[in-house]
Amino acid sequence: MRIGLLGTGPWAGFVHAPALAAHPGAEFAGVWGRRPEAARELAEAHGVRAYGSVEELLADVDAVSIALPPEVQARYAVQAAEAGRHLLLDKPVAVTVADAAAVAGAVEERGLASVVFFTVRFGGEQAPWLAEQAAREDWFTARCEWIGAVFTTDSPYAASAWRREKGALWDVGPHALSVLLPVLGDVEKLTAAPGPGDTVHLVLRHAGGASSTVTLSLTAPPGAAVDGVAFELRGAGGVSAMPGRGEHPTAAFGRAVDALLAAADGGPAHPCDAAFGLRVVELLAEAERALTA
The missing domain is CATH 3.30.360.10 (Dihydrodipicolinate Reductase; domain 2)
Incomplete structure (x- = not known):
């Protein structure tokens, strides 16, 4: 599976990119970021391509790993799903229930695999x-x-x-x-x-x-x-x-990639899929309303 990375921040550089580069069952295809310089720097560090646009990256991969702020992640996740790409998401999936529902709906409608990287759920x-x-x-x-x-x-x-x-x-x-x-x-x-x-x-x-x-x-x-x-x-x-927790998070992220590969290969949906990510966002939104009240 060719996996592209969306995002260039600390979590992308610290966890996503090195884990994708090291995974034996996936090919790290390249990076796109909202800051082109940062994308080039991260891509060069791992010997992969820096894409000039999300559309270029989506046309060249089977799945995307997203390391973007949650208010941004949902929009690109829906775009990737609409292009037929499997999703490896970060938590929270979004910061509104509507956006999280849009991600889960796009995944379900197209029969795609999705995994949300809740770190502890993949801990050794x-x-x-x-x-x-x-x-x-x-x-x-x-x-x-x-x-x-x-x-x-x-x-x-x-x-x-x-x-x-x-x-x-x-x-x-x-x-x-x-x-x-x-x-x-x-x-x-x-x-x-x-x-x-x-x-x-x-x-x-x-x-x-x-x-x-x-x-x-x-x-x-x-x-x-x-x-x-x-x-x-x-x-x-x-x-x-x-x-x-005694291991580097790249180890847990590698298991999240394993889960995505298994789900995309005809296996059952992973318990930490986009639908579960939606339920978590629903509860967070409920808690936020309770705090405001």
């Missing part, structure tokens, strides 16, 4: 742990914390305009939902309350009967963000905590 230790927990039905409650210090450290994402505007709810909220939903079931009721900075607290009631709490932040003091990712389940059988 986390993915099998999540599958094991999802097979159990005795969960009582869960606690999920995703606490970062993106804007108070030298993080490469500190200059991200969309993260500053949308905050932790839309940046790390998708990760939290991506691990809660497959284990505890869909969300039937959601409430939200703001904390300091962009901190958000969610309380969720799940279809399986369990409840969960979620704490999200990108603006925590650096000391508070140490070991800032935690997911703990409590049930009749005791307590289970998600293993820590």
